[in-house]
Amino acid sequence: MPTTFFEWIPFLWKKYWPLLLKGAWTSLYLSFLGTSIGFVVGLLVAMVRTIPDPPKSKKVRYWLLKAVKFLCVAYIEVFRGTPLMVQAMVIYYGLMKFASLRLPLIVASMIIVGSNTGAYMAEIMRSGIISVEKGQTEAAMSLGMTHWQTMSCVILPQAIRNVLPSVGNEFVVNVKDTSVLNVIAVSELYFVGKSASGTYLKYFEVYSIVAVMYLIMTATLSKLLGRIEKKLDGPSEYQVLNDEEEESDV
Amino acid sequence: MSEPIISVEHLGKSFGTNEVLTDISFDVSQGEVISIIGVSGTGKSTLLRCINLLEQPSYGTIRYHGEDILSPHFDLAHYRAKVGMVFQQFNLFNNLTVLENCVVPQVKVLKRDREEAEKNARNYLEKVGMLQYRNAKPSQISGGQKQRAAIARALSMDPEAILFDEPTSALDPELIGEVLDVMKNLAANSGITMLVVTHEMSFARDISDRVIFMESGHVVEDDTPAVIFGNPKMPRTREFLNRMLKNQ
Ligand SMILES: Nc1ncnc2c1ncn2[C@@H]1O[C@H](COP(=O)(O)OP(=O)(O)O)[C@@H](O)[C@H]1O
Ligand SMILES: [Mg+2]
Numbered sequence: 057m058p059t060t061f062f063e064w065i066p067f068l069w070k071k072y073w074p075l076l077l078k079g080a081w082t083s084l085y086l087s088f089l090g091t092s093i094g095f096v097v098g099l100l101v102a103m104v105r106t107i108p109d110p111p112k113s114k115k116v117r118y119w120l121l122k123a124v125k126f127l128c129v130a131y132i133e134v135f136r137g138t139p140l141m142v143q144a145m146v147i148y149y150g151l152m153k154f155a156s157l158r159l160p161l162i163v164a165s166m167i168i169v170g171s172n173t174g175a176y177m178a179e180i181m182r183s184g185i186i187s188v189e190k191g192q193t194e195a196a197m198s199l200g201m202t203h204w205q206t207m208s209c210v211i212l213p214q215a216i217r218n219v220l221p222s223v224g225n226e227f228v229v230n231v232k233d234t235s236v237l238n239v240i241a242v243s244e245l246y247f248v249g250k251s252a253s254g255t256y257l258k259y260f261e262v263y264s265i266v267a268v269m270y271l272i273m274t275a276t277l278s279k280l281l282g283r284i285e286k287k288l289d290g291p292s293e294y295q296v297l298n299d300e301e302e303e304s305d306v
Numbered sequence: 307m308s309e310p311i312i313s314v315e316h317l318g319k320s321f322g323t324n325e326v327l328t329d330i331s332f333d334v335s336q337g338e339v340i341s342i343i344g345v346s347g348t349g350k351s352t353l354l355r356c357i358n359l360l361e362q363p364s365y366g367t368i369r370y371h372g373e374d375i376l377s378p379h380f381d382l383a384h385y386r387a388k389v390g391m392v393f394q395q396f397n398l399f400n401n402l403t404v405l406e407n408c409v410v411p412q413v414k415v416l417k418r419d420r421e422e423a424e425k426n427a428r429n430y431l432e433k434v435g436m437l438q439y440r441n442a443k444p445s446q447i448s449g450g451q452k453q454r455a456a457i458a459r460a461l462s463m464d465p466e467a468i469l470f471d472e473p474t475s476a477l478d479p480e481l482i483g484e485v486l487d488v489m490k491n492l493a494a495n496s497g498i499t500m501l502v503v504t505h506e507m508s509f510a511r512d513i514s515d516r517v518i519f520m521e522s523g524h525v526v527e528d529d530t531p532a533v534i535f536g537n538p539k540m541p542r543t544r545e546f547l548n549r550m551l552k553n554q
Contacts, residue, residue, distance in 0.1 A: 195397035195456075198358050199411040199463060200386035209410050213401040294403075294442040 064261040072252040072262075079248030080269050086162070086237070086244060087230035090169025094230075095223060097170060098177020099212075101128045105178070106185050108203065128178070135175030141236040144168045148240045161242050169234060173226055180222045184215035217288065224281035228274045245269060309372065310335050311467055311499055312357065312389070317366035319352055326352050328523045330366070334467065339493045339500045341510035341531075344520035345546065350503040351394075353520070354469045357501070358391050387415045390460030390468040394476050396452040398444040404431065404455045405440035408462040416463065423462070430458040434488045450481030454488055461492075467499035468492075474506060482506070489513070507550050511535045519543045 058067045069076075105128050110117045135143065148164050151157040159167075188211050196206035216223075235246035243251075245266055253262035310333035319327040326349045334340060342350050355361040357368060359375060359382060368375045370385055399407050408427035412418045418426070431437040434454040444452055453473055460468050473489065474482040486509060492498055493513045504510060510517050510531060517534040519527045519542075527534060527543045538544045 191393060191395050191397035192399060194360055195393065195399065197360060198386055198391035200383040200415040201411060202383065205414045209414060210399045210401065217401070290443070294446055297438045297441070
């Protein structure tokens with residue numbers, strides 16, 4: 057049996073690395089899918105919330121939009137105002153109790169992380185949309201573009217680009233926050249750590265390994281996301297095309 | 307006289323209790339080049355923005371070929387496509403290249419196919435001398451180039467009229483010329499109706515068919531450049547011009 061910390065670490069790693077890596081992988085793809093779902097949900101909610109109010113004379117549309125906007129705000133408030141761990145319990149056991157639905161853990165996790173992230177993303181996206189200069193919308197309107205055309209061709213591409221750092225940040229946060237899914241027995245990295253430390257009662261040693269694994273994942277992701285952002289900005293130079301190139305270009 | 311393209315009839319606009327435009331009336335005929343002059347804060351931008359319905363008029367009527375643009379059945383998108391606008395701050399779409407700025411509105415609003423839209427865009431970009439910069443993003447070109455591209459974008463819709471809101475006021479002095487040249491060329495050769503808010507007195511005097519002088523939300527005088535610059539009827543017009551011409 058190992059005796060010191062520095063003997064325990066390789067010993068535990070040798071014994072549990074397949075389990076730990078599997079847990080890490082689960083954390084990673086749950087947070088990726090959860091963030092992706094949250095991104096889409098947040099985008100949709102933010103788009104609804106930024107629809108300009110129709111004239112009061114169009115009663116049905118006016119009140120319908122008001123109602124939908126209210127639901128969006130309620131959604132955001134509920135999911136930002138309660139802990140993710142509580143949301144996990146309520147959604148998972150709630151579905152079981154009232155819909156007699158025993159969802160596969162992966163699907164349940166996705167719903168939980170997706171809804172939670174969606175609420176935060178909705179506000180991130182909205183701030184991104186609002187921060188696009190007003191002149192952009194006015195120019196689009198002055199050309200006859202509709203609200204949706206303006207959104208899809210002009211505003212959202214700029215808004216999404218501007219909030220990309222925050223979106224990446226949500227992803228990194230989710231890699232860590234999926235650890236609360238252990239309360240519904242999803243075998244992500246934290247949960248795996250719990251099982252692995254039980255056998256030899258070596259909590260400190262196992263969780264040191266787990267911590268380093270989280271750190272490696274989040275640091276790699278941050279680096280990667282930074283690269284992607286740079287790529288999306290396109291070339292920083294453009295070609296001034298002279299007349300000869302003009303010919304061959306057409 | 308042909309029937310006017312745009313008629314402004316007793317137009318008024320208030321922001322809260324602040325009345326910015328009071329009882330403005332004038333007609334714009336096909337092919338006319340009209341300069342609107344007056345000190346800052348007089349409501350010149352608000353007038354153009356009302357004509358394009360970026361602002362809702364508080365009272366009065368605006369007609370386009372006799373049709374009330376404020377009527378609920380009016381085809382606003384088509385109207386805006388046919389009456390373009392060029393802004394002081396250019397407002398090119400920052401996420402699109404110069405070429406795409408000119409292509410996308412044609413495709414989306416006029417439902418032109420891409421090929422046709424691109425051909426049209428290239429034609430106008432060449433006219434304003436911006437074809438070689440077609441792959442640049444707005445952040446990569448100068449103010450004068452941005453404004454020329456914005457003019458090409460407006461032209462790409464093949465509009466009947468273009469509203470210019472101080473198109474050279476945000477430009478460094480050495481860049482004003484290139485934009486003015488494009489506008490002079492348009493006025494002389496395109497037959498497009500132009501409504502130009504400007505502080506460039508040379509443009510108002512030498513290029514336009516008509517000059518409207520505004521003061522605190524009113525049209526004070528509306529006449530030919532010869533009368534306005536040579537022998538204005540209103541003393542306030544004369545005062546304004548004396549001040550402007552001294553400063554230039
Ligand atoms: N959105 C707005 N809300 C309130 N006041 C406005 C708004 N836009 C313009 N104004 C006011 O209307 C007046 C006329 O402005 P503007 O039309 O921009 O004048 P100009 O273009 O002749 O300089 C100014 O006093 C300005 O403060
Ligand atoms: Mg102005």
